[in-house]
Amino acid sequence: MPICIECRHPVKTLWTQYSGAGDPSSGHNIRLTVCKNCGRFCDKYVEHDFVVLFIDLVLIKPQVYRHLLHNTLMRERDQFDPSIIRLGTLLLLFDVYLTWARIEKQAAPDPNSPHGGSNLGSLAQQPIVLQYLFFLILCTFSTLAFHVCIRFLTSSPLSPLALLNLLPTYPRPNSVSTALLVSSSTKLFPILMVIWDYDVPAAARSLGWAVVANNVEALEILLDCGYGVALALAAAGAVARWIVGRMVLWVVGLEGVDSAAESGVAADGRALWALMVYAREWAGRLAVG
Numbered sequence: 001m002p003i004c005i006e007c008r009h010p011v012k013t014l015w016t017q018y019s020g021a022g023d024p025s026s027g028h029n030i031r032l033t034v035c036k037n038c039g040r041f042c043d044k045y046v047e048h049d050f051v052v053l054f055i056d057l058v059l060i061k062p063q064v065y066r067h068l069l070h071n072t073l074m075r076e077r078d079q080f081d082p083s084i085i086r087l088g089t090l091l092l093l094f095d096v097y098l099t100w101a102r103i104e105k106q107a108a109p110d111p112n113s114p115h116g117g118s119n120l121g122s123l124a125q126q127p128i129v130l131q132y133l134f135f136l137i138l139c140t141f142s143t144l145a146f147h148v149c150i151r152f153l154t155s156s157p158l159s160p161l162a163l164l165n166l167l168p169t170y171p172r173p174n175s176v177s178t179a180l181l182v183s184s185s186t187k188l189f190p191i192l193m194v195i196w197d198y199d200v201p202a203a204a205r206s207l208g209w210a211v212v213a214n215n216v217e218a219l220e221i222l223l224d225c226g227y228g229v230a231l232a233l234a235a236a237g238a239v240a241r242w243i244v245g246r247m248v249l250w251v252v253g254l255e256g257v258d259s260a261a262e263s264g265v266a267a268d269g270r271a272l273w274a275l276m277v278y279a280r281e282w283a284g285r286l287a288v289g
């Protein structure tokens with residue numbers, strides 16, 4: 001049953017079609033249902049196009065998540081919508097690009113590094129297809145670890161969160177994955193940044209934080225579990241992804257990559273600063289254009 005995206009009250013239908021109101025091609029022959037509980041439109045996004053949806057997703061509006069997760073994508077059955085599978089594939093390919101660019105940049109000789117020299121080692125000498133395959137495998141396993149870990153914690157009866165009564169077992173694991181994928185679509189922002197030659201590691205880190213904020217919000221909205229539990233879920237998923245990523249790097253002898261630059265408050269500070277600089281630059285360009 002669909003819900004009112006403003007107050008979560010269940011409703012029978014989100015809109016009604018009325019006859020004799022002009023031609024159907026104008027699209028104005030539906031009437032949005034007004035919620036009996038809160039008096040607002042139950043789901044205003046029924047009439048909005050994808051661009052509005054995407055902007056509101058980036059702005060982390062809870063209503064748009066409720067619209068997608070309860071009223072359009074999942075409905076009664078817990079099956080993946082084909083558009084979500086496409087989004088997941090796109091996100092994975094983007095992840096490959098960002099990870100590859102980041103590791104390559106880190107592995108380049110750095111005069112400030114106490115170790116100096118490149119540590120990408122034998123991988124850099126492999127054919128480009130093999131390098132691509134390696135990063136594809138790295139990102140696939142890392143992403144799978146992230147999803148499996150959070151799905152286990154939310155939907156398995158053996159989950160420590162369920163055993164400790166912190167979170168009731170949520171019977172729809174595919175909805176959880178959908179929430180995570182939809183809320184990770186901020187990752188697609190580098191499409192804009194590619195145009196303006198940007199610092200890849202800093203941008204990847206800034207995006208990482210934006211994606212984490214979106215993931216936490218989406219989990220909180222879907223599970224109605226409070227921010228503490230949502231944050232714990234996202235953190236557990238991130239740890240699982242990190243461990244699996246390290247294991248894949250370790251298998252090919254690249255365990256030195258990432259570790260030094262990945263941690264550290266200074267790097268995070270630089271990333272936040274870069275995000276602000278980009279935002280300012282972007283605003284400036286918009287004002288000029």
Ligand SMILES: [Zn+2]
Nearest residue numbers: 004007035038
């Ligand atoms: Zn309502």
